[in-house]
Amino acid sequence: xxxxxxxxxxxxxxxxxxxxxxxxxxxxxxxxxxxxxxxxxxxxxxxxxxxxxxxxxxxxxxxxxxxxxxxxxxxxxxxxxxxxxxxxxxxxxxxxxxxxxxxxxxxxxxxxxxxxxxxxxxxxxxxxxxxxxxxxxxxxxxxxxxxxxxxxxxxxxxxxxxxxxxxxxxxxxxxxxxxxxxxxxxxxxxxxxxxxxxxxxxxxxxxxxxxxxxxxxxxxxxxxxxxxxxxxxxx
Numbered sequence: 001x002x003x004x005x006x007x008x009x010x011x012x013x014x015x016x017x018x019x020x021x022x023x024x025x026x027x028x029x030x031x032x033x034x035x036x037x038x039x040x041x042x043x044x045x046x047x048x049x050x051x052x053x054x055x056x057x058x059x060x061x062x063x064x065x066x067x068x069x070x071x072x073x074x075x076x077x078x079x080x081x082x083x084x085x086x087x088x089x090x091x092x093x094x095x096x097x098x099x100x101x102x103x104x105x106x107x108x109x110x111x112x113x114x115x116x117x118x119x120x121x122x123x124x125x126x127x128x129x130x131x132x133x134x135x136x137x138x139x140x141x142x143x144x145x146x147x148x149x150x151x152x153x154x155x156x157x158x159x160x161x162x163x164x165x166x167x168x169x170x171x172x173x174x175x176x177x178x179x180x181x182x183x184x185x186x187x188x189x190x191x192x193x194x195x196x197x198x199x200x201x202x203x204x205x206x207x208x209x210x211x212x213x214x215x216x217x218x219x220x221x222x223x224x225x226x227x228x229x230x231x232x233x234x235x
């Protein structure tokens with residue numbers, strides 16, 4: 001029996017690049033999509049938010065105007081959303097892509113009630129374009145969409161296996177924390193999600209589970225309640 005009935009999976013764009021470092025790695029996209037579909041097949045309602053860092057990171061390209069650069073990043077997320085949707089459909093899932101910027105020839109516009117209805121009708125929903133606003137990360141978009149669709153948890157699939165007390169790449173004695181609070185994340189400036197997203201999670205009482213996507217089956221394990229990664233909550 002799964003622990004969560006409706007989840008929002010946050011995928012970084014970098015996770016979709018696999019070992020290539022940038023762009024899309026087809027085999028990686030399929031592996032992650034299979035795990036999403038298997039999670040959906042056990043009865044879990046699944047929504048997905050994708051980043052675009054495998055193509056463009058607005059905040060890292062400071063030569064460009066920040067607003068325009070962020071809009072370019074939003075378009076990058078659409079490429080990733082369509083890739084995930086295509087892989088899921090080839091696996092037999094029913095999928096809807098919704099974008100926060102209007103592009104009706106490519107995907108549906110984001111409408112909260114429609115998104116919820118898709119989930120209730122057993123469709124996987126993939127959200128793209130972040131919040132539709134510059135200066136807001138896709139982490140913040142994940143929390144916003146999770147709050148709007150009343151998700152039980154945000155599953156943040158990353159390239160690390162949880163949250164550590166210090167950088168494990170620099171300090172061999174770094175210890176992974178199984179559980180911590182959003183208040184600690186904010187007060188100690190832990191690089192779990194950005195501060196806006198952490199504040200929104202805390203204020204809306206949305207738990208966040210951070211785990212490694214190198215094994216995509218961790219998505220299913222998380223939904224089934226297995227102890228993986230780091231759970232961030234506010235008691």
